[in-house]
Amino acid sequence: MSKATNPAVQALLEEIAKAKIKAEERRKREDEIRNTAYGVIKQAGGSVILRLPPEPVEPQADECCNSGCTPCILDTYWDRLKAHKEDVKALEAQYERVLNGEEFDLREHHIRNALPGGLLDPLKFTRIKVMHVDRIESYALVFVLEATARDFVLSLGEHIHIRALVKRNSGEQRMATRPFTPVMIEAADGVVRPHMFIRLYEGNEMSEYFQTITAGQAILVRGPVATQENITRAFSGRLCILVAGGSGIAPIFQLLQFAHVNSAYSRKRLVVVHCAHNQSGLWLTKYIAEMAKELERLSYFAFLSHEPLLQTVDCEIPGANVRHERLTAAALQQALEPFDFNGSKEAHAIICGPGLFNNDVGGWLQNLGVNDVQML
Template sequence: MKPPVEPREEDCCNSGCNPCIFDVYQRQLERYKNLNKYSDHLYKQNGISELEYTAFVVKETIKICDTQKILKFKKKNNEEYIKVWWNPGDHFLVKYTSKKSSCSRAYTPIKLKIHSNEDFNFMIVIKKYNDGLVSNYLYNLEIGEVILWRGPYGHYKIESNKYKRIIMIAQGTGIAPFMSIIDNIVSNEDDMTKIILYFCCRTIDEVLFRNELYDLKAYWNFSYKIFLSNSLENKNNLKYNEPICFSKFDRKELQDLKPFVNNQFLLCGSQQFMNEYEKTIRDENYSENIILF
């Protein structure tokens, strides 16, 4: 492994990225100095770097609804094919540059087992906000355009068979890290962890990965419910036995799961959403293992 290259002052965009490129450099330097203490996988070659941006081309765009799209990316120059890898739940940072400013934002890479034969490195789901700078830029990207990414970063590690159940509560694009985690656990025949997902959306059109979740239901250790907060939804549009509730997620769902013995809770959504459900879980006398993404 080569020593990490120290970033230059101008590599930092001064917009408070988490993690900052200089923090990543310090961490990698530390790892490099302690090389022998670490296992090989930390150093396997990756087609994306934590320290410098790599160019990726937009390979495909899929419109989900007026505010959400899926974008698939392929590495621009990859003559010697090097896999782009990350741990389930990690995020990448995209670089946005305009004449006026430069900044970065976090997005969650996904590639499920069902995509293994497809020719792209990773995809993201993007929700555009009305006055959102980077989300509008990404939403309007077209096939062939090139953008810069660095990563992976993250704190979540799948620990096979450590927990009896993993209970996930997601809101909107917050499903992104959970799709990779679910895919990874159910694909591991030796992992006996049960996964329960509660997925909160506004309307049925906004439900990301609706077909994939329906198919994942076939695994013995995965179950889910989708909650639609817009009560005017058409209830006839469902698949056979599709677990969709036409109401907001209610704490009664959690009460029905009690007792919580050896469970892990994962929450992903807006800060307000995560705060609300973290409090709900604590109110149900559980505080041991709650992770906010």
């Protein structure tokens, strides 16, 4: 029996066709919502109408990945629903005042609830194309996403969740969701786009998934997702210590970008400690070097655990201190000695890296007298 007349294959093809139709219908609905004005609206003839924004769509039961995400997609939905109800109440009150003849600026809509817009949605996973993939030797990848600073907006401390169908060692498949922090930097085409540094680990399900992704394919992304940490607290002391392990440099880079554009923090004493395999892992140094021209009190230390001693490391950051060794308690103490911070109230630290790395470095910093240590 041919595939065309096989009932099972025919049924599968019909299901795929139905799914495509539903996806297209949902896209059209979202486009309609995105391009519609909501609020108290003055029409061409002078009449005033009230057009209320639609309620956020409740996630399906299987959309929660049960990975302990903070916030969970369900928490985000209830927050959005509460905001929507407040929006509706404010809009109805505004509309009533307009009908009673009160003067009112009709451009003011009082809408807090975020309507669909851009490529990110905190309530659902959307497909975003990968423009380019760079391999950093055998241990990391850098993904450039087909997005811009206009349609892919992340604030300080925000990251995204990526969802993928991964294969377990047993051969079974399951959906996995993991957090990642893209950085917004200039791509090869001259446009600022999200870049993701993906550290690869042997036997890791998500690592194996990322190695299958090539340019032109799409990944499932949800966000922005905010951290519970008050990250700007790191700038409250005389000394701000930022320690990154591997791909943890992305949130640290976010902090540097934030300090760079905020005059209140741009003159803080900043010490960046960046731990990587080798020079290839220092992929953001040229951007940090540009910021360092205005962050005059920035000091940068790199610890390269797998870089041969005879290999010359090219680092563009002025005054950078590059060491061919792993970060240890003694090495960290030596790096921080010139910045005598005289007790815990003078220094604040943020660490971002693998769990064991965070715990070790956190302990070392506390032994040095830094009591305010945040781990991302």
